[in-house]
Amino acid sequence: MDSEGESMEFAAAELTLSPRLGRTVRVLRLPGEGQLQLADSPLLDQWLPTPSRIEGWADWLERRRSAAIGAGIATVLGVVLFFEFALPWMANRLAPVMPRAMERTISDQAMALLDHTQLQPSKLPAERRLALQLVFKDLTRGLPRELDYRLSFRDAPELGPNAFALPDGHVVVTDQLVQLVGEHEDELVAVLAHEAGHHEHRHGMRQALQSSAVVVVAGFLFGDLSGTGSLSVSIPVLLLESGFSRDHEREADRFAFGLLDKHRRSPADFARAMRRLSAHYGERDFGAISYLSTHPPSAERVEAAERAAGLAPGDPAAMPAPVERKGKKSSSGG
Numbered sequence: 152m153d154s155e156g157e158s159m160e161f162a163a164a165e166l167t168l169s170p171r172l173g174r175t176v177r178v179l180r181l182p183g184e185g186q187l188q189l190a191d192s193p194l195l196d197q198w199l200p201t202p203s204r205i206e207g208w209a210d211w212l213e214r215r216r217s218a219a220i221g222a223g224i225a226t227v228l229g230v231v232l233f234f235e236f237a238l239p240w241m242a243n244r245l246a247p248v249m250p251r252a253m254e255r256t257i258s259d260q261a262m263a264l265l266d267h268t269q270l271q272p273s274k275l276p277a278e279r280r281l282a283l284q285l286v287f288k289d290l291t292r293g294l295p296r297e298l299d300y301r302l303s304f305r306d307a308p309e310l311g312p313n314a315f316a317l318p319d320g321h322v323v324v325t326d327q328l329v330q331l332v333g334e335h336e337d338e339l340v341a342v343l344a345h346e347a348g349h350h351e352h353r354h355g356m357r358q359a360l361q362s363s364a365v366v367v368v369a370g371f372l373f374g375d376l377s378g379t380g381s382l383s384v385s386i387p388v389l390l391l392e393s394g395f396s397r398d399h400e401r402e403a404d405r406f407a408f409g410l411l412d413k414h415r416r417s418p419a420d421f422a423r424a425m426r427r428l429s430a431h432y433g434e435r436d437f438g439a440i441s442y443l444s445t446h447p448p449s450a451e452r453v454e455a456a457e458r459a460a461g462l463a464p465g466d467p468a469a470m471p472a473p474v475e476r477k478g479k480k481s482s483s484g485g
């Protein structure tokens with residue numbers, strides 16, 4: 152090798168050549184400290200072939216615009232797949248190991264928020280509330296998460312008839328729902344069975360984890376992690392802003408059908424409750440809070456309930472009967 156008139160000899164095995172990477176300068180490392188920077192040339196690879204395949208791939212990629220575009224698309228696709236599949240999968244795995252205290256904190260904070268904005272103390276007579284709480288206790292007896300459940304009532308003139316389950320098993324029913332079903336208490340029990348389904352499948356905690364993970368992941372992607380510091384404050388808000396997926400609703404419905412069967416009730420009660428809610432709300436959505444607007448009684452869900460009850464679609468047995476006004480109570484439930 153010639154360098155300013157000086158000639159040096161090296162064995163090829165002693166030399167290392169930096170891999171070819173697009174049009175970058177190649178570096179030939181000599182034994183000891185020395186190195187030479189060389190313009191890329193096909194000759195270099197002939198003299199000192201680089202054995203690594205990966206380097207060859209990297210070079211190929213570097214030289215192709217389509218590969219760069221492809222990588223961009225793959226990244227976007229990866230992010231989409233992550234949010235669509237990986238995140239729910241992780242939330243599903245994590246939810247069962249979340250400490251009970253965490254479920255409690257998130258639920259209490261969400262409830263405090265709702266009490267502050269949408270809900271008022273129940274105006275139902277205390278004995279009516281107690282009677283329904285006993286029915287709910289009976290319904291949830293023997294379930295894996297039996298000890299978590301509690302049922303409370305709230306007046307919600309703006310929200311209307313509704314029920315929801317928080318991540319710790321606290322189920323809330325509005326006075327308006329109790330009034331809507333009137334003496335047809337079986338329908339209310341069917342709705343409660345659905346809420347128990349959400350809790351047994353840990354939908355609340357899964358939703359809380361998923362919606363908060365979105366903040367963390369978005370923070371990493373866009374380099375702004377300031378939002379994650381106050382996550383403990385924002386989880387309840389995020390939870391209320393996100394609704395259950397259709398899959399969650401179907402899963403809770405199926406659970407309810409099984410539970411009703413077990414209690415010698417019928418999924419037809421659920422079909423009637425859904426129909427009654429549909430008739431009340433018409434095309435209107437269930438209020439502004441997503442978490443509470445996730446029970447849109449779709450035709451598909453009514454049909455599934457009828458099928459589970461062994462009824463033909465639209466069977467009169469699955470049609471809600473009118474409510475006697477004056478709020479007369481019936482002891483037909485139990």
Ligand SMILES: [Zn+2]
Pocket residue numbers: 345349395400403445446
């Ligand atoms: Zn639901």
